[in-house]
Amino acid sequence: MEESSEDKTTQYLTFTINNETYALKVINVKEVLEFTTVSKVPRMPDFMRGIINLRGSVVPVVDLKMKFGMGETEKAIDTSIIVTEVLLDDELVTMGLLTDSVKEVIEMSDEEIEPTPYIGTKIDTDFIKGMGRKNDIFLIVLNIEKVLTVSEINMVSAQEEKAE
Amino acid sequence: MNQFKETFKEEAYELLGNLEDLLMEMEEHPEDPETIAAVFRSIHTIKGSASMFDYNGISGFTHSVESILDGVREGSMNVSKELIDLTLLSRDHITNMLNAEEDVTPEFQLVSEDIISKLNTLAGIKTEPLVPVSPSQVEDKKQKDTVFNTFRINFKPSPEIFMSGTNPLLLLKELKDFGECHVISHTSDIPSLDKYDPLSSYIRWEIVLVSDRNTDDIKDVFIFLDPSSVVEVSVVADWHDILNPGSGKKLGEILMEKGLIKREDLENVLDSRKKVGEVLVENGLVSSSDIKSALEEQHITKSLKQTMSDKSTTSIRVKSEKLDYLVDSVGELVTAQARLSQLALQFKQSSLISLAEQIERLTSDLRDNAMSLRMVPMGTTFSRFKRLVRDLSSSLDKRIQLVTLGGDTELDKNVIEKLNDPLVHIIRNSIDHGIEAPEDREKSGKPPCGTITLEADYSGANVILKIIDDGKGLDKNAIIRKAVEKGIVGPDSQLSDEEIFKLIFMPGFSTAAKVTNVSGRGVGMDVVKRQIDSLGGIISIESEQGMGTTFSLNLPLTLAIIEGLLVSISGEMYVFPLSSVQACIELTSREREDHGKKRMIEYRGSLIPYIRLREMFLDDSELPEREHIVIVQAENSLAGLVVDEVIGDHQTVIKNMGKLYKGLSYITGATILGDGSVAIILDVNRISALARKESL
Amino acid sequence: MKTIMIVDDSRTVRESLKFFLKEGGYNVLEGSDGREALDILVNTEADLVITDVNMPNLDGLGLIEELRKSANHKFTPILVLTTESQQSIMEKGKSLGATGWIVKPFDSEKVLAVVKKVIGE
Incomplete structure (x- = not known):
């Protein structure tokens, strides 16, 4: 990945949250689902929306909008869950991402992704790999492994201990 | 005997002397294949005769050396100075063993192992423990999993079989040793007396044999038979057929299989409504002895189904992943069926x-x-602890015997696997803190050897597992002192025995005055409790000072x-596990108001505290008019958990919720409901503990 | 008690065989070559003859031929001592009327198994 040959491109899936377009490496995407009933898991942070039944397996769903501090995702006609496979602490975890809508698959080379400009954004920029531009649309390229920070995973896991 | 061994020794000394010369030669011409072959042959010959004359130490050792040298002979290993040094060393070692009165001694064994391990390192082979090879042990290794087959053996000795000194009856006798054997003699070829030659054989035999041997083993019985004799061995039913309920062959089929009748014959006969066998004999198609043998075969195969299926069930091995997969699929099926x-x-x-x-x-x-x-008996796990008890007790200078009861009690293998750690911990604890030193035991009038008993038994849908020691018992005062010290309980609290014992499950609690390497590793009994909780089990303690302590684990079967x-x-x-649910009671809004902040409800004459789960779940939406209290058995006492509605029983297939929720121990997992949505399975014990903590 | 005649020119083989067979409960006669054995067997009964092949004076195959021609050993079982490589010798022996063979090197178990096979216990 690091070797920079000019024509080396990667496929990304684009989707929107709050009218902004985001991109995610296709390699991380298992499938895209329509919005389905999400069962709440008690005493979890709000952005952990709950769990869904994916053909007999239980998959957690993260509300990205809420995670980014932009309010709760409301169910609408285009609301989708992108099922991703992410390496967290050396363990492959299946995780659903709640998004407003899923757009398309595009190809981008690493050169087309610029590092995140240092601006006073409210959100923690660790999970943003950079900014891309395709067909005159700005894309926020996500670093999916970092969407849940280590401290968040630990917070989730250690929640009970904290309560004790 | 001695004189006989002397003969072997003379021969061996000669070979060893020769071997020394050969090795010197090898050093000069390392590539010479003939020298290599000669070195190999010397060792080989010594090995052969040593095993023949019961020099097991020598034969075991030379066996290993031989296999290394075989590598040299095959070209997979080079002749090096080290190899020659080690082979010389081997030669000297063999000579020493030969000189000694007895060649199997611990000292010799050590030297053997040392040389072999060096040779193996040189050859790049992982060393395996060296076992003296005697012929019978070699045989043992050959034994495979027991599989029973039914064979049909057709044995027709040539008329001149006696001329080679062969006694066919001895061969039949040999077959009988292989298993269940039924012999049918066909005597129709015996001529009338005037034509009868007493030096000739006229009989032929059909043998139906059920045995765990294979076809080759059976053919080996007839290995010396002259070429004009006939031996045909065929498998009529392998163990698979025997187990298969519909596999019984009809008489006609057996006869056809043997080539005695044709399909048309059979069809013709089947039309006449008489017994097939009778008609076939009447029509002269087969002889009555043929029918007899076919019937015999049919009978044996049938009667064996039962006995063999008993034997075979113990011999079918399935990979555990396959079982897990099956159980998963069945889980899916249960879910789908609920939806249906x-x-x-x-x-x-x-x-x-x-x-x-x-x-x-x-x-x-x-x-x-x-x-x-997926159920497996506890026995195998039990026997693993024998070693633990033996090792730990001797390291602590205590004398302890382990007694196990109910080893045939079965539990889900996944439960058993997860039981190992907590059991090790409890047993260590009993050895370390429970059982006294022998002299202390004698002072208090106990036998110097302490006893730890592992006992398993069924109790409804659960298994009760007890770890009983006859040691000094728990010191209640010491526990209270410690708990007060640690601020776990107030100094004036009045506690029942049960409540006192439960204190040792509190995090950070340990009664050991000093930390020993046996039970003090920074993990306390709280970890044990947590592990048992996570299995959906309940742990409790009974103890009497001076008499001993009993840990009881109440575990689900699966x-x-x-x-x-x-x-x-x-x-x-x-979902709540039904096993911990005692009753469901309605809670109206009026009662709610009556109770006020004192949340207690009467159940069977006593007041039970209740917890509103929606509050615990930080849900501040409006309360329904009617709520329900589920009375549960949690932490050995009753508690009420308030829910909106009780829907009913549910066959709950437990799904793992994955890494992200791993830390939530008040959640056992999730399950998929009939409508495809997901429900969370709550751990009643952890929920109550958490509620108590938060209300403090 | 059954009697077995051992015929071999090697003292080690004779002694070991004798030992195994006596342990197995058999009575043992010895001959250091075919001729010597035949001389004994002419007027002695034996239940089994175990013979080596390469021997001076009269070799094993010759001994088999002679015994099968004799009046009292027409049906006496005969085992030939061979090594694994001597397939042709086994066949030759069989065709001359040998009952079977014992492959060298042998141990007590092997010897007694083969003996049991041809003459019983």
């Missing part, structure tokens, strides 16, 4: 409902069967599927 039943009720169509009910019955049978496949109680809270579905 729900749909059927919605459609209100009687044929659909009855089909759904039928599938429900089948599914439940299948589930029980699948679960039973982890995969449980009976659950489905409830709803604020529109979300939850």
Whole structure:
């Protein structure tokens, strides 16, 4: 990945949250689902929306909008869950991402992704790999492994201990 | 005997002397294949005669050396100075063993192992423990898994068989040693007396043999037979056929298989409504002895089905992943079936409902069967602790025997696997803190050797596992002192024995005055409790000072599927394990107001505290008019958990919720409901503990 | 008690065989070559003859021929001592009327198994 040959491109899936377009490496995407009933898991942070039944397996769903501090995702006609496979602490975890809508698959080379400009954004920029531009649309390229920070995973896991 | 060994020794010394010269030669011409072959042959010959004359130490050692040298002979290993040094060393070692009175001694064994391990390192082979090879042990290694086959053996000795000194009856006798053997003699070829030659053989035999041997073993019996004698061995039913209920062959089929009749013959006969055998004989198609032998074969195969199936069930081995997969699939099926039943009720169509009910019955049978496949007896786990007890007690200068009872009690293998750590911990604890030193025991009038008993038994859908020691028992005062010291309880608290014992499960609690390397590793009994909790089990203690302590683990039979109680809270579905549910009581808004802040409800004459789960779940939506209290057995006492609605029983297939929720121990997992949505399975014990903590 | 005649020119083989067979409960006669054995067997009964092949004076195959021609050993079982490589010798022996063979090197178990096979216990 690091070797920079000019024509080396990667496929990304684009989707929107709050009218902004985001991109995610296709390699991380298992499938895209329509919005389905999400069962709440008690005493979890709000952005952990709950769990869904994916053909007999239980998959957690993260509300990205809420995670980014932009309010709760409301169910609408285009609301989708992108099922991703992410390496967290050396363990492959299946995780659903709640998004407003899923757009398309595009190809981008690493050169087309610029590092995140240092601006006073409210959100923690660790999970943003950079900014891309395709067909005159700005894309926020996500670093999916970092969407849940280590401290968040630990917070989730250690929640009970904290309560004790 | 001695004189006889002397002969062997003379021969061996000669070979060893020769070997020394050969090795010197090898050093000069390392590539010479003939020298290599000669070195190999010397060792080989010594090995052969040593094993022949019961020099097991020498034969075991030379066996290993030989296999290394075989590598040299095959070209997979080079002749090096090290190899020659080690082979010389081997030669000297063999000479020493030969000189000694006895060649199997611990000292010799050590030297043997040392040389072999060096040779193996040189050859790049992992060293395996060296076992003196005697012929019978070699045989043992050859034994494979027991599989029973039914063979049909057709044995027709040539007329001149006696001329080679062969006695055919001895061969039949040999076959009888192989298993269950039925011999049918066909005597129709015996001529009338005037034509009879006493030096000739006229009989032929058919043998039906059920044995764990293979066809080659059977053919080996006839290895010396002259070429004009006939021996045909065929497998008529392998163990698979025997187990298969529909596999019995009809008489006609057997006769056809043997080539005695043709299909047309059979069809003709089948038309006449008489017994097939009788008609075939009447028509002169087969002889009555042929019918007899075919009937015999049919009979044996049938009668063996039962006995063999008993034997075979113990011999079928299935990979455990396959079982897990089966149980998972059955879990899916249970879920799908629940959905079907729900749909059927919605459609209100009687044929659909009855089909759904039928599938429900089948599914439940299948589930029980699948679960039973994963059940394994506790015995194997028990025996593993023998070593632990032996090693630990001797390291602490204590004398302890381990007694195990109910080793045939079966549990889901996944439960058993997860039991190992907590059991090790409890047993270590008993050895370390429970059982006294022998002299202390004698002072208090006990036998110097302490006893730890592991006992397993069924109790309804659960298994009760007890770890009993006859040691000094728990010191209640010491426990209270410690608990007060640690601020776990107030200095004036009045506690029952049970409550005192439960204190040792509190995090950070340890009664050991000093930390020993046996039980003090920074993990306390709280970890044990947590592990048992996570299995859905309950741990409790009984103890009497001076008499001993008993840990009781009440464990579910399986982890995969449980009976659950489905409830709803604020529109979300939850499942409680039915085993911990005692009762459900209504809670009206009026009662709610009456209780006020004192949340207690009367149940069977006593007041029980209740917890509103929606509050615990930080849900501040409006309370429904009517709520329900589920009375549960939690932490050895009763508690009420308030939910909105009680839906009913639910066959709960437990799904893992994955890494992200791993830390939430008040959640056992999730399950998929009939409508495809997901419900959370709550751990009643952890929920109550958490509630108590938060209300403090 | 059954009697077995051992015929071999090697003292080690004779002694070991004798030992195994006596342990197995058999009575043992010895001959250091075919001729010597035949001389004994002419007027002695034996239940089994175990013979080596390569021997001076009269070799094993010759001994088999002679015994099968004799009046009292027409049906006496005969085992030939061979090594694994001597397939042709086994066949030759069989065609001359040998009952079977014992492959060298042998141990007590092997010897007694083969003996049991041809003459019983």
